[in-house]
Amino acid sequence: MGAEAGLAGRDFINALDLTRQEYEALFPLTDEIRARPDQFAQACAGKVLATLFYEPSTRTRLSFEAAMLRLGGRILTVADPQTSSVVKGESLADTIRTIAAYADLVVIRHPKEGAAQLAALYSPVPVVNGGDGAREHPTQTLTDLYTIRVYKGRISGLTVALCGDLRYGRTVHSLVSTLSLYPGMRFFLISPEELRLPEPLRRELEGRGAVVREMEQMAEALPAADVLYMTRVQKERFFNEEDYLRLRDFYILTPERLRELKGDAIVMHPLPRVTEIAPAVDADPRAVYFEQARLGMYVRMALIGSILGVI
Amino acid sequence: MLKVDPIDQGIVLDHIAAGRGLRIFAELGLVERGIPVALLMNVPSTKLGRKDMIKIFGVLDLDLTKLGLLDPGVTVNYIEGGAVARKVNPGLPARVVGLIRCRNPRCITSTEGYVPAEFHLVDRAAKEYRCSLCGDRIRV
Numbered sequence A: 001m002g003a004e005a006g007l008a009g010r011d012f013i014n015a016l017d018l019t020r021q022e023y024e025a026l027f028p029l030t031d032e033i034r035a036r037p038d039q040f041a042q043a044c045a046g047k048v049l050a051t052l053f054y055e056p057s058t059r060t061r062l063s064f065e066a067a068m069l070r071l072g073g074r075i076l077t078v079a080d081p082q083t084s085s086v087v088k089g090e091s092l093a094d095t096i097r098t099i100a101a102y103a104d105l106v107v108i109r110h111p112k113e114g115a116a117q118l119a120a121l122y123s124p125v126p127v128v129n130g131g132d133g134a135r136e137h138p139t140q141t142l143t144d145l146y147t148i149r150v151y152k153g154r155i156s157g158l159t160v161a162l163c164g165d166l167r168y169g170r171t172v173h174s175l176v177s178t179l180s181l182y183p184g185m186r187f188f189l190i191s192p193e194e195l196r197l198p199e200p201l202r203r204e205l206e207g208r209g210a211v212v213r214e215m216e217q218m219a220e221a222l223p224a225a226d227v228l229y230m231t232r233v234q235k236e237r238f239f240n241e242e243d244y245l246r247l248r249d250f251y252i253l254t255p256e257r258l259r260e261l262k263g264d265a266i267v268m269h270p271l272p273r274v275t276e277i278a279p280a281v282d283a284d285p286r287a288v289y290f291e292q293a294r295l296g297m298y299v300r301m302a303l304i305g306s307i308l309g310v311i
Numbered sequence B: 001m002l003k004v005d006p007i008d009q010g011i012v013l014d015h016i017a018a019g020r021g022l023r024i025f026a027e028l029g030l031v032e033r034g035i036p037v038a039l040l041m042n043v044p045s046t047k048l049g050r051k052d053m054i055k056i057f058g059v060l061d062l063d064l065t066k067l068g069l070l071d072p073g074v075t076v077n078y079i080e081g082g083a084v085a086r087k088v089n090p091g092l093p094a095r096v097v098g099l100i101r102c103r104n105p106r107c108i109t110s111t112e113g114y115v116p117a118e119f120h121l122v123d124r125a126a127k128e129y130r131c132s133l134c135g136d137r138i139r140v
Helices: A020-035 A059-070 A092-100 A115-122 A138-152 A170-179 A199-207 A241-248 A279-283 A289-307 B021-027 B064-070
Strands: A048-053 A074-078 A105-110 A127-132 A159-163 A186-190 A211-215 A227-230 A266-268 B010-017 B037-045 B049-057 B075-080 B083-088 B095-097 B118-123 B128-131 B137-139
Touching: A020 A138, A020 A289, A048 A059, A048 A092, A059 A074, A059 A105, A059 A127, A059 A138, A059 A289, A092 A105, A092 A115, A105 A115, A115 A127, A127 A138, A138 A170, A138 A227, A138 A266, A138 A289, A159 A170, A170 A199, A199 A211, A266 A289, B010 B021, B021 B037, B021 B049, B021 B064, B064 B095
Parallel strands: A048 A074, A048 A105, A105 A127, A159 A186, A159 A227, A186 A211, A227 A266
Antiparallel strands: B010 B049, B010 B075, B037 B049, B075 B083, B095 B118, B118 B128, B128 B137
């Protein structure tokens, strides 16, 4: 089935590196892995995945590592570059070439935008972007698309409300770009003016036929949304602590506010959350963000297996 | 009116926007090449009102990518045997490598200096280029 996805030996740097058809090919494979995990338990035996993380991460790194372990492969990890030759001033190009000598696939997260693309230029083995600065987080997009498909049964024609930091939130950038490949999409972009979606990206979405509306308040979007995608205001993207603190609590989803949302809508979040979703929301059946994190592991299993050409 | 000897073989850069000739002269490294060169500035022009011109004697190769970036409106006249053999309007290059620095402080090129920044033209009318690594757009 991986051959059907056509991903063997390929990098995955930007969400739009994959066509809609290639995403669609990964979803049934993920369904199959979830349904019959035992059949895939040795799919990556003898293969090594390296995770090179220059920024903190819980979900992305661990879900990649869990995915590889569940496929019977092994992992090498640089979770803190301060313990590696980076502190000696080694270039990213040299680091990636060295790591690629030990591994069959490298996942990299880096605070600088374009770092994964650069790594792919120098790496002889496939590179997957685990997040580069405020730019892209394509495997989160893969996770998000799969989650929407699982809960809503389709992606086309949905109304997706995205709320919070739409300017620096890389998951948002990757997600809306990819969702706009589907017909009939409607986006409600809820953010304070300072954190609006970058203008060129908004133009891209409209250019692909999506309906885009920007607003500052959640109230207008909630009754119409099929998917409410909450995001964290990311402290690490701000140069100024004062601006961060002012914008952090701009939107807080509470059980009261959730009453405005449709009964069959879902609430998603790439996690980690800070204050933007009250813990009391977690019990609501529409809150799927922890399941979203779990599905992310399965969809990464499908991705790893496909890139390594073993499933 | 200034008079400069006609060229038998070489290049005449015509229709340079007035005042831009000096920068083009420097950026093309014409001084360093040690060849006879003439820079004319603020020459009357029916097309532009005023223009700059550069005459390069005895040389027929030039970096058109760089030139197009510096002034997309320039006309490059290749002179052979005292006559114009061909004219080229370089325009804005579709791809530029190593000539523009990415201005995004979060771009990986800001810390990994060995990487030649590569830009692709995304909007000719707006003269907008996109960094191939970080995706940031700049206007030239």
